[in-house]
Amino acid sequence: MIDRVIAIERILGHIQKEDLVLSTTGMISREVFTTDDRPGNFYMIGSMGLASSFGLGLALLTPEQRTFVLEGDGSALMSMGTLPLIAAERPGNLVHIILDNEAYESTGGQPSISSKVDLAEVGASCGYPSVARVDDIEGLESALLESDASPGPHLILVKAGIAPVEGIARVSHSPTEIRDRFKGSVQGPE
Amino acid sequence: MDAEVFWDVLKARGLTFFAGVPDSTFHKVFNHMVKDPEIRYVPAVREDVALGIASAAHFSGRLGGVIMQNSGIGNIVNPLTSFSLMYKIPALLLVGWRGYGGPPNDAPEHWIMGEKTPEFFDLLKVPYEVLESDNLESALDRLLGAIQEQSVPGALLVRAGVIE
Numbered sequence: 192m193i194d195r196v197i198a199i200e201r202i203l204g205h206i207q208k209e210d211l212v213l214s215t216t217g218m219i220s221r222e223v224f225t226t227d228d229r230p231g232n233f234y235m236i237g238s239m240g241l242a243s244s245f246g247l248g249l250a251l252l253t254p255e256q257r258t259f260v261l262e263g264d265g266s267a268l269m270s271m272g273t274l275p276l277i278a279a280e281r282p283g284n285l286v287h288i289i290l291d292n293e294a295y296e297s298t299g300g301q302p303s304i305s306s307k308v309d310l311a312e313v314g315a316s317c318g319y320p321s322v323a324r325v326d327d328i329e330g331l332e333s334a335l336l337e338s339d340a341s342p343g344p345h346l347i348l349v350k351a352g353i354a355p356v357e358g359i360a361r362v363s364h365s366p367t368e369i370r371d372r373f374k375g376s377v378q379g380p381e
Numbered sequence: 382m383d384a385e386v387f388w389d390v391l392k393a394r395g396l397t398f399f400a401g402v403p404d405s406t407f408h409k410v411f412n413h414m415v416k417d418p419e420i421r422y423v424p425a426v427r428e429d430v431a432l433g434i435a436s437a438a439h440f441s442g443r444l445g446g447v448i449m450q451n452s453g454i455g456n457i458v459n460p461l462t463s464f465s466l467m468y469k470i471p472a473l474l475l476v477g478w479r480g481y482g483g484p485p486n487d488a489p490e491h492w493i494m495g496e497k498t499p500e501f502f503d504l505l506k507v508p509y510e511v512l513e514s515d516n517l518e519s520a521l522d523r524l525l526g527a528i529q530e531q532s533v534p535g536a537l538l539v540r541a542g543v544i545e
Contacts, residue, residue, distance in 0.1 A: 237463025244430040245464075248437025248445070251423065252398065272426035280423060366468045377440040 192326055192352040195290050196222050199261070201328060202288060203227040205335045206259060211249060211376060215242045215262035217297030218355070219290060223261065224362045231376035234362045234369055240270035243277065243287060249377070250282035250344075256378055257284045264291040264305035271313070274346075278318035283342035287319075292351040300353055314346035326350040382514050382544050384409035390517050391446075392419060394525060396473060400425040400434035401448030406477030406539050410448070428453030429460045432534070436470045444528070446473040451480070451498045451538075452491065461505055461534065469532040473525070478511075478538045487541070502536055509536040512543050 199222045206212060212232045214223040220234040235242050246260035267274070267289045277287060293306040311324035321343060323334035331349060338345040362369070387410060391397075400423040403411060414420050425431035431447045438445030449457075454476070465472060480487045480495020487495060502509045508527035510520040521537065528535040 235464070237467060238433075238460045241429060241433045241460050241464055244425070244433030245437055248400070248423070248434035249440065251421070251434075252437050252441045252443075270427075270430065273430055276423075276426050276430065370468045370470065374440050 192350055193328060193331060194354040195219070195292060195349075195351040196226070196354065196356055197328070198290060198331060198349050198351055199223055199226050201331055202259070202261065202335065205332075207257070209256055209376075209378070211253070211256055211258045211373075213242045213246045213249070213258065213260050215239065215266045217263065218359070219261055219263055220362055221359045222356065225356075225360055230372040232369075233373045234364070236362055236366070240266050240273075242266060243270055243273040246285060246287070247273065247277050247280060247282065250285040251280060253377055254282070254284055257286060258282075259286045259288065261288050261290065263296075264289060264293060264303050264310060265295045267291075267310055268303060268305065268308075274314055274319075275317040277344050278314075281320070282344055285344040286338045286347065287314075287344060288347045288349060290349050290351050292353050294353055296353055296355065309348075311346065311348040314348070319344055319346040321345040322348075324348045324350070382517060384413045384544050387517065387544050388413050388417060388420070390521060394521070396444060396446055397421060398435065398438045398443055399423070399446040399448055400431035401446075401475075402426075402428055402431060402450065402453055403448070404450035404477035404479070406450070406479065406541055407448055407475065407544070410475075410544055422448075428456040432457050432460050432465065432472060432474075435472045436465060439470050439472070444471055444473055444525075446475060447534075448475045450477045451494050454494065454498065454501050458501075458505070461507065465534050466505065466507075470534075471528045471532050472534040473528065474507075474534055474536040476509075476536050476538050478540045481540045498538065507534055507536055509538055512537055512539045514543050
């Protein structure tokens with residue numbers, strides 16, 4: 192198990208300046224915001240389950256940039272149909288990371304079903320050309336390097352522990368500020 | 382209205398990126414679309430997924446479109462309220478208006494949503510226009526004007542038989 196906030200630090204430490212990062216609702220967006228608030232981050236503070244489809248659209252329309260989707264197990268389970276869609280559309284520039292703590296931590300830690308259903312196996316069955324299931328920092332680093340080296344879409348399932356960060360800030364930018372600075376980070380049409 | 386004319390009018394306004402879930406209202410529209418290399422269509426698995434994909438077009442300076450049946454309106458309420466309307470991200474929704482006019486038109490599963498379809502968009506303050514066989518350019522331009530002015534999604538409601 193990796194503490195989720197540590198995993199987020201490693202992921203954000205790995206990305207390049209021009210990469211686009213979408214983070215899902217709840218604690219994940221707050222942790223991304225607190226760790227490295229950058230214009231190329233889109234904090235999806237609502238619309239649970241939508242990060243992967245928004246990310247798919249971005250990846251298809253901006254093939255020169257990489258899109259990283261950071262979502263939780265609850266979000267991935269909610270929009271499970273998007274997994275085969277991403278695999279079928281096959282955008283090589285999409286890195287789909289599921290931070291899987293087997294719980295809905297933002298709402299009080301209620302268990303999800305991902306302790307019984309392996310989302311990496313789901314991704315492999317759907318046809319992602321690259322799937323990694325990691326439960327330590329070394330594995331995560333190795334999976335991120337692999338995602339640099341070969342075309343995606345990549346699915347990285349990070350088994351994360353429940354480790355709430357006390358007093359973590361909410362995203363302080365307004366929704367339209369998030370939109371506009373993100374738009375400024377997108378390099379333009381295909 | 383001929384489906385080819387429909388696409389010519391949309392493409393003339395830069396509308397070439399779509400995601401959706403099919404509806405028989407758009408049967409001919411789909412037939413033309415799949416043969417047209419200028420149109421990129423992503424066959425989304427749900428209407429909310431389609432809206433997520435289409436919304437990405439805004440960030441590369443375009444307007445994305447969703448093709449859907451009105452039975453899918455329920456699936457897009459949350460992404461409309463906590464994504465599109467909150468961040469003010471525009472999109473064009475092409476909505477097949479099944480069950481228009483209530484019983485005995487169409488199948489029973491369309492009767493309730495058929496009656497309520499405009500009310501949903503009114504409630505959410507999503508602008509919409511109703512397509513007739515002779516008003517495509519005027520209805521679409523009014524709708525695109527509202528979408529641009531308010532920076533929100535807007536819906537074109539299409540009844541059975543209007544596009545042949």
